[in-house]
Amino acid sequence: MLNKQIFVSYGEQAKKMTKELLEKIDLKAELKKDDLIALKPNLVNASSSEKGATTDPQIAAALIEYLINKGFEKLIIIEGSWVGADTDNAFLKCGYQELAAKYEIPLYNLQKSSYKQKKVLDMEIEIAEIALKVDYLINLPVLKGHCQTNITCALKNLKGCLSDQEKRRFHRIGLHKSIAYLNKALKQDLIIVDGIYGDLDFEEGGNAVKMNRILAAKDPVLVDSYAAELLGYHISEIPYLQIAAEIGVGNNNLDKAEIIEMNKDQAADINYNSSKIEQLTKKIKAKNACSACYGSLIHALKRLAERGKLKRINQAIYLGQAYQAKEIAGLGIGNCCNQAAEFVKGCPPSAKEIIDFLNDQNM
Ligand code: SF4
Incomplete structure (x- = not known):
């Protein structure tokens, strides 16, 4: 190695x-x-x-x-x-x-x-x-x-x-x-x-x-x-x-x-029961999302919150395999959401890539 x-x-x-x-x-x-x-x-x-x-x-x-x-x-x-x-x-x-x-x-x-x-x-x-x-x-x-x-x-x-x-x-x-x-x-x-x-x-x-x-x-x-x-x-x-x-x-x-x-993550239902995380995920519309993708997004939103930028996001954020080949009126996270008006590439994208993408939007 x-x-x-x-x-x-x-x-x-x-x-x-x-x-x-x-x-x-x-x-x-x-x-x-x-x-x-x-x-x-x-x-x-x-x-x-x-x-x-x-x-x-x-x-x-x-x-x-x-x-x-x-x-x-x-x-x-x-x-x-x-x-x-x-x-x-x-x-x-x-x-x-x-x-x-x-x-x-x-x-x-x-x-x-x-x-x-x-x-x-x-x-x-x-x-x-x-x-x-x-x-x-x-x-x-x-x-x-x-x-x-x-x-x-x-x-x-x-x-x-x-x-x-x-x-x-x-x-x-x-x-x-x-x-x-x-x-x-x-x-x-x-x-x-x-x-x-x-x-x-x-x-x-x-x-x-x-x-x-x-x-x-x-x-x-x-x-x-x-x-x-x-x-x-x-x-x-x-x-x-x-x-x-x-x-x-x-x-x-x-x-x-x-x-x-070496492989790709699989879609799974994810239930977070932490109030700290629930606060971050209010704008997320996830359907059949992989944990790797969802986790990256949660970290990205937390970093934006720490920098006082979370409240500037005024659109829904979509992620998950259920959105493949579907037009989306909002922000897309990952390759599955490539039909969104704006989306960040990656499968999964890193939190840093998601932050750079969200910072580039007119939130
Ligand atoms: S972009 Fe990749 S990691 Fe994200 S939900 Fe789709 S298949 Fe999973």
């Missing part, structure tokens, strides 16, 4: 999709038989993945089964929840304790680890020793919004490898430089992003948006740049992407990325 590649699988069957991605990228070809391989999910708190905060354990299960079947035996799962949450409880409630018992994989609670100072440029960072010992680190972040950094995905997920004391220091001295430098100190080898459910704007979950996709990539800066646009941000709105690119962690130029979509 090349650093410039981002593989995308649409759907909601996490285990099946992850296995297909692993075969496609031929993960085994990157590994040596006696490598110590760590899976690093995002278990920020003890909530199920449908709430939009944590990594679906079926993604980890797919990786473990794949690796065991290919003869790799030295597997561990590492994580430290955010300050104030108990990682052991998160392992239990998020389904990782069950997974660990079933496959006999050790769980490492990084809140209780021994730590080592690692010097990187002009910073010293205290990182869990076990994370530094790993031969091959597989990062399993969630694609979601974040209240301070706008997004959280691959780069920020490594913060779970710090002591609680170091996490607090990162917030004190500023997250952007700290996150970028952490990723210079601790290299991740593969990223499988859980983009099935991810929160609208808060890392703790509670307003999950169904984005129905899993991504596989090697470059954390590139995949996070892609994630930024999926959630409706310009890359410049996530300063750690620029800093990480400058210090050689990866590439933040999406023009150089090769995006490989």
Whole structure:
């Protein structure tokens, strides 16, 4: 797999999709038989993945089964929840304790680890020793919004490898430089992003948006740049992407990325029962819409609301396969709505593309 590649699988069957991605990228070809391989999910708190905060354990299960079947035996799962949450409880409630018992994989609670100072440029960072010992680190972040950094995905997920004391220091001295430098100190080898459910704007979950996709990539800066646009941000709105690119962690130029979509999403009925999301969706007329398309639109409308532009939209917004080949008096989202007077291309379009389109309308 090349650093410039981002593989995308649409759907909601996490285990099946992850296995297909692993075969496609031929993960085994990157590994040596006696490598110590760590899976690093995002278990920020003890909530199920449908709430939009944590990594679906079926993604980890797919990786473990794949690796065991290919003869790799030295597997561990590492994580430290955010300050104030108990990682052991998160392992239990998020389904990782069950997974660990079933496959006999050790769980490492990084809140209780021994730590080592690692010097990187002009910073010293205290990182869990076990994370530094790993031969091959597989990062399993969630694609979601974040209240301070706008997004959280691959780069920020490594913060779970710090002591609680170091996490607090990162917030004190500023997250952007700290996150970028952490990723210079601790290299991740593969990223499988859980983009099935991810929160609208808060890392703790509670307003999950169904984005129905899993991504596989090697470059954390590139995949996070892609994630930024999926959630409706310009890359410049996530300063750690620029800093990480400058210090050689990866590439933040999406023009150089090769995006490989392995399939298409399927239409599904989506019922959001979050009042925050209902507020955003009043003008949407969805019929047989794919979750991937609907999720992009919700993120786009949220970003417009944050910028005070949502109230300027005075037309209905259509999306879904039921509108294929139908004339629509309103705004169309995605290729299915290409008979609308104005529509944005894509199947699905990203939230950033939808925002650019809506900004161009005389709303
Ligand atoms: S454009 Fe149509 S088919 Fe494509 S993701 Fe959107 S709703 Fe689904």
